[in-house]
Amino acid sequence: xxxxxxxxxxxxxxxxxxxxxxxxxxxxxxxxxxxxxxxxxxxxxxxxxxxxxxxxxxxxxxxxxxxxxxxxxxxxxxxxxxxxxxxxxxxxxxxxxxxxxxxxxxxxxxxxxxxxxxxxxxxxxxxxxxxxxxxxxxxxxxxxxxxxxxxxxxxxxxxxxxxxxxxxxxxxxxxxxxxxxxxxxxxxxxxxxxxxxxxxxxxxxxxxxxxxxxxxxx
Amino acid sequence: xxxxxxxxxxxxxxxxxxxxxxxxxxxxxxxxxxxxxxxxxxxxxxxxxxxxxxxxxxxxxxxxxxxxxxxxxxxxxxxxxxxxxxxxxxxxxxxxxxxxxxxxxxxxxxxxxxxxxxxxxxxxxxxxxxxxxxxxxxxxxxxxxxxxxxxxxxxxxxxxxxxxxxxxxxxxxxxxxxxxxxxxxxxxxxxxxxxxxxxxxxxxxxxxxxxxxxxxxx
Amino acid sequence: xxxxxxxxxxxxxxxxxxxxxxxxxxxxxxxxxxxxxxxxxxxxxxxxxxxxxxxxxxxxxxxxxxxxxxxxxxxxxxxxxxxxxxxxxxxxxxxxxxxxxxxxxxxxxxxxxxxxxxxxxxxxxxxxxxxxxxxxxxxxxxxxxxxxxxxxxxxxxxxxxxxxxxxxxxxxxxxxxxxxxxxxxxxxxxxxxxxxxxxxxxxxxxxxxxxxxxxxxx
Amino acid sequence: xxxxxxxxxxxxxxxxxxxxxxxxxxxxxxxxxxxxxxxxxxxxxxxxxxxxxxxxxxxxxxxxxxxxxxxxxxxxxxxxxxxxxxxxxxxxxxxxxxxxxxxxxxxxxxxxxxxxxxxxxxxxxxxxxxxxxxxxxxxxxxxxxxxxxxxxxxxxxxxxxxxxxxxxxxxxxxxxxxxxxxxxxxxxxxxxxxxxxxxxxxxxxxxxxxxxxxxxxx
DNA sequence: TATGAATGAGGTTTCATTCAT
DNA sequence: AATGAATGAAACCTCATTCAT
Numbered sequence: 041x042x043x044x045x046x047x048x049x050x051x052x053x054x055x056x057x058x059x060x061x062x063x064x065x066x067x068x069x070x071x072x073x074x075x076x077x078x079x080x081x082x083x084x085x086x087x088x089x090x091x092x093x094x095x096x097x098x099x100x101x102x103x104x105x106x107x108x109x110x111x112x113x114x115x116x117x118x119x120x121x122x123x124x125x126x127x128x129x130x131x132x133x134x135x136x137x138x139x140x141x142x143x144x145x146x147x148x149x150x151x152x153x154x155x156x157x158x159x160x161x162x163x164x165x166x167x168x169x170x171x172x173x174x175x176x177x178x179x180x181x182x183x184x185x186x187x188x189x190x191x192x193x194x195x196x197x198x199x200x201x202x203x204x205x206x207x208x209x210x211x212x213x214x215x216x217x218x219x220x221x222x223x224x225x226x227x228x229x230x231x232x233x234x235x236x237x238x239x240x241x242x243x244x245x246x247x248x249x250x251x252x253x254x255x256x257x258x
Numbered sequence: 259x260x261x262x263x264x265x266x267x268x269x270x271x272x273x274x275x276x277x278x279x280x281x282x283x284x285x286x287x288x289x290x291x292x293x294x295x296x297x298x299x300x301x302x303x304x305x306x307x308x309x310x311x312x313x314x315x316x317x318x319x320x321x322x323x324x325x326x327x328x329x330x331x332x333x334x335x336x337x338x339x340x341x342x343x344x345x346x347x348x349x350x351x352x353x354x355x356x357x358x359x360x361x362x363x364x365x366x367x368x369x370x371x372x373x374x375x376x377x378x379x380x381x382x383x384x385x386x387x388x389x390x391x392x393x394x395x396x397x398x399x400x401x402x403x404x405x406x407x408x409x410x411x412x413x414x415x416x417x418x419x420x421x422x423x424x425x426x427x428x429x430x431x432x433x434x435x436x437x438x439x440x441x442x443x444x445x446x447x448x449x450x451x452x453x454x455x456x457x458x459x460x461x462x463x464x465x466x467x468x469x470x471x472x473x474x475x476x
Numbered sequence: 477x478x479x480x481x482x483x484x485x486x487x488x489x490x491x492x493x494x495x496x497x498x499x500x501x502x503x504x505x506x507x508x509x510x511x512x513x514x515x516x517x518x519x520x521x522x523x524x525x526x527x528x529x530x531x532x533x534x535x536x537x538x539x540x541x542x543x544x545x546x547x548x549x550x551x552x553x554x555x556x557x558x559x560x561x562x563x564x565x566x567x568x569x570x571x572x573x574x575x576x577x578x579x580x581x582x583x584x585x586x587x588x589x590x591x592x593x594x595x596x597x598x599x600x601x602x603x604x605x606x607x608x609x610x611x612x613x614x615x616x617x618x619x620x621x622x623x624x625x626x627x628x629x630x631x632x633x634x635x636x637x638x639x640x641x642x643x644x645x646x647x648x649x650x651x652x653x654x655x656x657x658x659x660x661x662x663x664x665x666x667x668x669x670x671x672x673x674x675x676x677x678x679x680x681x682x683x684x685x686x687x688x689x690x691x692x693x694x
Numbered sequence: 695x696x697x698x699x700x701x702x703x704x705x706x707x708x709x710x711x712x713x714x715x716x717x718x719x720x721x722x723x724x725x726x727x728x729x730x731x732x733x734x735x736x737x738x739x740x741x742x743x744x745x746x747x748x749x750x751x752x753x754x755x756x757x758x759x760x761x762x763x764x765x766x767x768x769x770x771x772x773x774x775x776x777x778x779x780x781x782x783x784x785x786x787x788x789x790x791x792x793x794x795x796x797x798x799x800x801x802x803x804x805x806x807x808x809x810x811x812x813x814x815x816x817x818x819x820x821x822x823x824x825x826x827x828x829x830x831x832x833x834x835x836x837x838x839x840x841x842x843x844x845x846x847x848x849x850x851x852x853x854x855x856x857x858x859x860x861x862x863x864x865x866x867x868x869x870x871x872x873x874x875x876x877x878x879x880x881x882x883x884x885x886x887x888x889x890x891x892x893x894x895x896x897x898x899x900x901x902x903x904x905x906x907x908x909x910x911x912x
Numbered sequence: 913t914a915t916g917a918a919t920g921a922g923g924t925t926t927c928a929t930t931c932a933t
Numbered sequence: 934a935a936t937g938a939a940t941g942a943a944a945c946c947t948c949a950t951t952c953a954t
Contacts, residue, residue, distance in 0.1 A: 163381030214433030248466030514732030599817030650869030684902030
């Protein structure tokens with residue numbers, strides 16, 4: 041703990057408090073995920089975090105505040121680094137699209153935590169509109185931008201055909217989302233062969249976007 | 259009421275009881291949809307159904323039984339008539355696919371009730387595994403069968419190219435599912451232009467499946 | 477059914493009604509004995525009696541009425557025939573006492589139903605004072621009279637010594653009562669050897685009452 | 695409160711908590727005694743103890759736990775000190791027996807609380823077998839041992855005659871038990887003259903046990 | 913008489929929240 | 934900062950009782 045004792049006491053204490061808060065948020069996520077918002081008990085959160093029953097209320101005045109903080113903390117770092125400029129490289133667009141799609145699957149359909157966030161959001165969204173808005177601005181808008189950008193790039197470079205899809209490029213994302221929910225609900229009894237699924241998805245999308253016949257002409 | 263008075267009294271009463279049960283199920287669906295499983299109060303269900311507080315318990319021993327009955331009643335009649343033999347006609351497969359997809363959107367993405375069932379299932383699935391299984395057997399399996407059948411038909415008739423998608427034909431369904439959840443959560447503030455969305459989706463899928471080069475007709 | 481159809485219809489119906497009532501009382505006794513007054517459910521009584529839920533209320537306006545009727549019906553015929561004049565014979569008093577005591581054991585300590593009545597009375601007595609009074613007048617007073625009579629007879633005939641027991645002759649009954657409760661509570665795990673118990677009891681009482689030294693005279 | 699302030703705060707708080715628990719147990723005993731197990735309301739217990747409705751549940755997860763704790767707390771200290779070695783002295787056995795019997799009456803037949811414990815045990819025993827067993831091991835076995843010991847001592851010292859009673863010495867206890875229940879149920883309207891009762895009982899037992907003929911000493 | 917659907921008071925239990933320490 | 938006893942609103946559930954048929 042040399043690094044700690046080297047800091048001024050107040051700052052160190054604040055750091056420890058921040059850690060404690062993080063432990064409570066972690067524990068709360070587990071409980072909410074396991075039992076849903078209403079079903080989760082604050083006492084269980086405290087026990088799981090290894091603190092006394094009253095402490096969660098010290099950091100988060102209400103249960104609803106805790107819930108929002110939990111989701112907020114996971115949503116933002118998970119998705120804000122979505123590179124909207126995958127187009128920076130000079131690679132063929134089909135490859136940009138492929139790698140982007142694989143990354144999406146990796147983050148959502150193959151990530152239990154992200155699935156649980158989605159589940160909680162879908163479940164409690166109507167009672168937590170600010171979280172729904174948050175997700176829209178932090179995640180959905182970014183995803184739409186990415187897919188739109190990729191499709192446009194393909195068209196501009198003559199790699200993809202003209203298509204109304206530029207207006208709703210997030211349609212490409214649909215199967216990713218479906219796979220994520222599928223895994224969360226039916227993964228245990230009727231799990232997906234995710235790799236094969238991804239290849240099929242790519243096969244459909246790339247054939248659906250590519251310019252027909254005129255490969256040579258252009 | 260002529261039809262009623264023609265029946266023996268006991269039978270008529272049983273009929274009325276069945277109606278009452280239905281009203282309770284309707285009311286319960288509204289409450290569960292509004293507040294989630296744990297948040298819904300049985301007394302509110304009773305009030306909404308216009309019956310006394312104790313009656314829901316008379317028909318359904320536990321809250322969980324009521325919840326299951328509610329979902330079961332909606333899931334089964336909504337989806338069991340999924341025509342798996344859309345292939346009966348002699349129409350071009352692209353048209354079969356188009357009309358099937360539009361029907362899917364009509365039933366799910368444009369149907370508030372179906373969206374709420376999905377939301378409740380996603381939210382409470384982990385606590386009601388039997389409902390999850392029910393949905394799998396009554397809905398998912400049927401949808402997979404339909405999409406697989408259509409894709410195969412297209413390939414067999416030389417209209418679609420060979421594609422790994424036959425193994426995961428439900429990928430086609432992904433955007434339908436995403437649109438449904440989208441409408442349920444963001445419909446109010448960031449509603450979709452569903453018609454344009456559908457056309458884009460069809461555009462992608464049909465191009466993604468059609469046979470290249472062999473377009474002599476066109 | 478010849479005997480029945482030979483009666484006027486109204487009377488026959490009343491008889492059937494009386495039988496039904498009896499079946500309800502029997503069923504109610506079982507339930508009260510099994511679960512106590514508050515714990516017994518009227519619906520279970522109805523089911524056990526093979527009638528509809530509402531019928532017990534037709535015969536007995538309140539649950540408490542049913543309870544009283546149940547106990548009353550058992551207490552009275554079980555104990556009212558207590559022969560207070562076992563003294564009619566000319567047998568030695570020690571034999572009168574012996575046979576009376578044995579009869580008491582037979583009726584109480586060896587009779588599950590009588591034990592249950594006692595248990596219910598002890599349990600609910602404070603809330604049903606009229607039953608407690610009934611038991612006093614129908615049972616206790618009679619028993620006191622019997623024991624007093626026997627002891628007095630023994631003294632008068634010079635068989636028993638003078639003893640203050642004539643004032644509280646029911647003391648003789650104490651071990652009978654204790655054996656009954658013992659059987660009801662501990663009979664299953666720590667059952668009594670009732671025959672040996674009775675002999676010991678008789679041994680104590682007869683020696684306790686007999687005239688000392690003067691054995692020879694008689 | 696000097697003794698308290700001398701302790702660390704946490705320990706003092708724990709001590710107070712223990713007191714509060716005791717107050718709840720006291721209040722619960724009153725309510726159970728007054729209304730029976732099922733009839734007692736936890737809220738009334740709380741009011742009687744002067745605490746909030748939820749506190750009894752904080753200390754005792756279920757009503758049944760509270761009930762068991764109540765009885766356990768009374769049974770054990772009331773009876774575990776039963777001196778099984780009343781034989782230590784050199785007094786004549788008839789005096790040992792007399793004083794022991796009087797003590798039994800004092801503790802049971804003249805003690806309202808002990809009577810209520812017996813009543814509750816008899817009433818609810820079938821639903822709380824562990825309490826019944828507890829009573830057997832903590833009380834009955836001890837009482838049997840005491841009476842057996844006394845009778846044996848009398849025989850060994852030539853004061854009592856040989857008698858089968860050594861096998862069921864608790865028969866001596868019967869009238870004590872009967873008197874206790876009598877007082878609990880009929881004490882109000884038909885109360886016993888307990889002192890006279892005790893003398894009669896002693897008179898019967900001592901004459902019943904004493905050696906015949908050998909009265910020379912006296 | 914007899915049925916069983918319907919009522920609603922009332923109980924146990926849970927648990928977010930408060931607060932003295 | 935942290936603890937955990939204490940509070941009390943509210944929910945589920947039970948069941949005696951009523952009543953239309």
